[in-house]
Amino acid sequence: MDVRAQVSMMFHLDKCIGCHTCSxxxxxxxxDRQGTEYMWWNNVETKPGTGYPTKWEDQEKYKGGWEPKExxxxxxxxxxxxxxxxxxxxxxxPTIDDYYEPWTYKYSDLFDxxxxxxxxxxxxxxxxxGENMDxxxxxxxxxxxxxxxxxxxxxxxLENLSDGEKQALFEIERLVFFYLPRICNHCLNPAxxxxxxxxxxxxxxxxxxxLLDQNVCRAWRFCVSACPYKKTYFNWKxxxxxxxxxxxxxxxxxxxxxxxxSCVGRIRYLGVVLYDADKIEExxxxxxxxxxxxxxxxILDPSDPEVIKQxxxxxxxxxVIESAKKSPVYKFVKEWGMALPLHPEYRTLPMLFYIPPLxxxxxxxxxxxxxxxxxxxxxxxxKARVPMQYLANLFxxxxxxxxxxxxxxxxxxxxxxxxxxxxDIKPSLVEDMLKKTGxxxxxxxxxxxLTSLPTFDERFVIPPMHREYAAELMAGDPYLFKAEAGVGxxxxxxxxxx
Amino acid sequence: MxxxxxxRFRAKVPKMVFLxxxxxxxxxxxxxxxxxxxxxxxxxxxKCMACHTIGGGKLVGPDLKGVNALRDHDWLVRWTxxxxxxxxxxxxxxxxxxxxxxxxxxxxxxxSEAEAKSILAYIEAKSGEVSEPTTSPQPVPTSSxxxxxxxxxxxxxxxxxxxxxxxxEAPWKKPVLTSSDDTPNFDIGxxxxxxQRSFTNGGTACITCHxxxxxxxxxxxxxxxxxxxxYSRYGGNIGLTSVLLSTPFPTMRGVFVKxxxxxxxxxxxxxxxxxxxxxxxEPVNVVFLVIGxxxxxxxxxxxxxxxxxxWKDRLTDVRIALVGR
Ligand code: SF4
Ligand code: SF4
Numbered sequence: 001m002d003v004r005a006q007v008s009m010m011f012h013l014d015k016c017i018g019c020h021t022c023s024x025x026x027x028x029x030x031x032d033r034q035g036t037e038y039m040w041w042n043n044v045e046t047k048p049g050t051g052y053p054t055k056w057e058d059q060e061k062y063k064g065g066w067e068p069k070e071x072x073x074x075x076x077x078x079x080x081x082x083x084x085x086x087x088x089x090x091x092x093x094p095t096i097d098d099y100y101e102p103w104t105y106k107y108s109d110l111f112d113x114x115x116x117x118x119x120x121x122x123x124x125x126x127x128x129x130g131e132n133m134d135x136x137x138x139x140x141x142x143x144x145x146x147x148x149x150x151x152x153x154x155x156x157x158l159e160n161l162s163d164g165e166k167q168a169l170f171e172i173e174r175l176v177f178f179y180l181p182r183i184c185n186h187c188l189n190p191a192x193x194x195x196x197x198x199x200x201x202x203x204x205x206x207x208x209x210x211l212l213d214q215n216v217c218r219a220w221r222f223c224v225s226a227c228p229y230k231k232t233y234f235n236w237k238x239x240x241x242x243x244x245x246x247x248x249x250x251x252x253x254x255x256x257x258x259x260x261x262s263c264v265g266r267i268r269y270l271g272v273v274l275y276d277a278d279k280i281e282e283x284x285x286x287x288x289x290x291x292x293x294x295x296x297x298x299i300l301d302p303s304d305p306e307v308i309k310q311x312x313x314x315x316x317x318x319x320v321i322e323s324a325k326k327s328p329v330y331k332f333v334k335e336w337g338m339a340l341p342l343h344p345e346y347r348t349l350p351m352l353f354y355i356p357p358l359x360x361x362x363x364x365x366x367x368x369x370x371x372x373x374x375x376x377x378x379x380x381x382x383k384a385r386v387p388m389q390y391l392a393n394l395f396x397x398x399x400x401x402x403x404x405x406x407x408x409x410x411x412x413x414x415x416x417x418x419x420x421x422x423x424d425i426k427p428s429l430v431e432d433m434l435k436k437t438g439x440x441x442x443x444x445x446x447x448x449x450l451t452s453l454p455t456f457d458e459r460f461v462i463p464p465m466h467r468e469y470a471a472e473l474m475a476g477d478p479y480l481f482k483a484e485a486g487v488g489x490x491x492x493x494x495x496x497x498x
Numbered sequence: 499m500x501x502x503x504x505x506r507f508r509a510k511v512p513k514m515v516f517l518x519x520x521x522x523x524x525x526x527x528x529x530x531x532x533x534x535x536x537x538x539x540x541x542x543x544x545k546c547m548a549c550h551t552i553g554g555g556k557l558v559g560p561d562l563k564g565v566n567a568l569r570d571h572d573w574l575v576r577w578t579x580x581x582x583x584x585x586x587x588x589x590x591x592x593x594x595x596x597x598x599x600x601x602x603x604x605x606x607x608x609x610s611e612a613e614a615k616s617i618l619a620y621i622e623a624k625s626g627e628v629s630e631p632t633t634s635p636q637p638v639p640t641s642s643x644x645x646x647x648x649x650x651x652x653x654x655x656x657x658x659x660x661x662x663x664x665x666x667e668a669p670w671k672k673p674v675l676t677s678s679d680d681t682p683n684f685d686i687g688x689x690x691x692x693x694q695r696s697f698t699n700g701g702t703a704c705i706t707c708h709x710x711x712x713x714x715x716x717x718x719x720x721x722x723x724x725x726x727x728x729y730s731r732y733g734g735n736i737g738l739t740s741v742l743l744s745t746p747f748p749t750m751r752g753v754f755v756k757x758x759x760x761x762x763x764x765x766x767x768x769x770x771x772x773x774x775x776x777x778x779x780e781p782v783n784v785v786f787l788v789i790g791x792x793x794x795x796x797x798x799x800x801x802x803x804x805x806x807x808x809w810k811d812r813l814t815d816v817r818i819a820l821v822g823r
Pocket of ligand 2: 020
């Protein structure tokens with residue numbers, strides 16, 4: 001057992017209101033420089049939709065992630081030979097057209113326009129060329145199903161849905177969408193790290209944050225192709241790639257990442273989990289249906305004395321283990337089995353988990369009471385406007401059963417609280433539901449509290465980062481870096497740009 | 499956006515048609531313009547300037563300044579068009595000239611009658627215009643020799659790159675060839691012609707701009723004239739040596755003034771050209787040309803298809819293909 005610590009994340013999709021505050025917070029801190037205008041380390045997508053970059057989930061085109069090969073897995077985009085052969089012109093790079101051309105407006109037009117009968121307008125100008133441009137794409141162009149006849153219809157997750165289901169999804173009365181906020185998943189088996197010919201990407205040993213060393217990057221851009229979530233980006237000004245850094249400077253000072261901190265819907269949870277790194281290859285190579293289960297298995301119980309012993313042997317500080325015991329992510333993912341990884345079939349073992357949206361269930365009014373569950377306990381799930389298969393394509397590599405289990409739990413907690421507070425549901429019904437889902441009234445209460453009423457400190461259980469130990473390990477003298485610039489660790493200015 | 503994406507989704511038909519046609523027309527315009535520029539001047543530079551000047555003194559042939567006044571117009575036209583015939587017929591004036599100019603006969607340069615007239619018109623205009631040939635390129639880099647005699651007997655002075663005034667400085671000179679190379683040799687001449695062997699001063703190989711029947715096909719440039727019969731055209735060894743050493747043609751001057759040929763190299767070339775005279779001049783083989791160009795286009799298409807096959811699963815436009823604009 002090779003126990004390591006990972007700062008892990010969980011997004012509760014039922015709570016996301018699609019306000020993009022997270023994206024803006026991130027942009028203001030990290031990607032407001034020239035060359036990064038088009039990057040959204042955090043972006044929020046409408047589902048069904050094609051997302052950003054357009055249709056990023058279509059790996060037939062983008063060639064991201066891993067695919068099984070014999071007993072193990074290999075990168076889709078590259079390998080040693082192809083890497084060398086294509087190093088100067090790599091064939092799987094998205095172009096700026098697949099993201100969008102960033103723009104601003106020529107605001108001076110508003111002030112300089114001569115007096116006239118019409119209101120002056122500010123013309124859009126490209127942030128790349130500086131020339132007038134027509135806007136025909138944006139980072140959330142298909143937000144709230146806009147242009148759905150083109151975008152939502154081409155969502156790669158609609159695969160395997162029957163024609164009836166597809167049609168129903170876009171019927172005007174049943175129209176449905178939900179939001180999917182995305183950041184780098186800080187994967188356990190990161191394709192970006194594996195693909196880099198320069199070795200510029202690395203996974204931090206102490207907390208598992210995946211970083212890209214700006215001094216080592218040589219602009220080969222294999223990470224851009226290899227990451228199936230398209231979460232590394234190429235900065236055209238500096239000639240280096242960049243990615244989400246999980247706001248590690250904030251984490252090191254005890255604050256949650258900016259997108260987490262600013263989240264209006266309070267959908268985001270963060271905490272450390274312990275996992276068994278010995279299992280990475282075996283589990284990442286497992287058959288598609290088992291991926292979710294095995295990844296959950298890989299996460300270890302921080303209260304298990306054996307795990308603690310191994311962790312300490314590996315140099316995981318006891319304060320981190322303590323923090324892991326309080327981790328909300330551990331509870332949602334492992335204890336309650338309610339959170340699922342996004343697209344586990346890419347086999348990067350992403351460490352950002354999602355609770356799939358339960359809403360909206362098709363309800364009906366009976367005796368003046370809005371009813372969602374007339375036929376059996378969970379009958380309404382089959383009447384959910386979002387077909388189960390669609391959610392399964394997103395979160396469980398097509399395994400409907402696993403999504404259903406999660407949704408049943410969500411529904412059970414809801415019924416439990418409803419029977420308790422409104423008292424219009426037969427207790428026997430609730431009891432049956434709990435029995436079926438394996439929940440107890442106590443866990444229901446706990447889930448409810450952590451979902452609806454969590455405090456700031458309950459949502460973000462940030463482990464002490466112990467930079468002093470890391471510094472000591474690497475440089476010997478912890479005071480060596482005192483009063484130095486912290487971010488990025490530049491000793492000199494980078495050669496190009498900035 | 500990739501090129502194929504651009505062609506498929508963004509390129510407008512009028513633009514795609516207009517661009518190539520427009521550039522073709524501009525190209526043709528340039529071409530016809532340069533032809534029209536001054537027929538007489540062009541023909542003169544191409545065919546006469548090697549041996550004559552207008553007010554620049556004698557070379558292989560006489561100075562042509564004021565020649566229109568000196569000789570009867572019809573005689574001049576006839577002489578320019580077919581000097582060989584006139585000599586054979588035993589024209590008195592022609593014979594006298596031949597004797598005066600060291601028995602180097604004026605070769606038949608294939609000048610048409612119309613061409614001869616425009617050349618003469620040009621010479622006339624030029625004679626009236628200037629007393630010193632400041633506008634026409636200096637035929638000889640050194641102080642212009644007094645007679646063709648001197649030029650032919652002392653060619654070595656011309657082969658030196660660092661002649662006063664005209665040529666500033668030869669930046670770098672290779673050691674001269676060894677003596678064993680000095681005997682005129684057909685094979686060395688051919689190698690020099692083909693560029694298999696380089697000129698000592700770094701001049702361009704003949705084949706770059708000229709073709710001849712010996713090499714044939716597409717073997718050679720078409721900027722300069724066919725060299726198959728150049729030996730006889732310039733009256734054999736002496737005339738050709740003078741031309742090769744002085745390179746009086748504007749196009750050749752630009753190339754060779756700083757990189758002149760050596761005496762020995764000229765001798766080798768002479769040996770080569772003396773042999774090729776026995777061959778017939780052949781016009782550029784059009785079929786061969788078409789085949790060549792066709793093969794080029796076919797090769798391009800094959801490479802293009804191959805490229806698409808090798809990188810067939812590369813990432814092409816996603817969003818543009820989706821929205822189709
Ligand atoms: S999600 Fe992040 S860690 Fe995972 S492959 Fe992409 S960039 Fe790498
Ligand atoms: S800030 Fe929170 S609620 Fe708003 S879009 Fe981002 S994740 Fe969703």
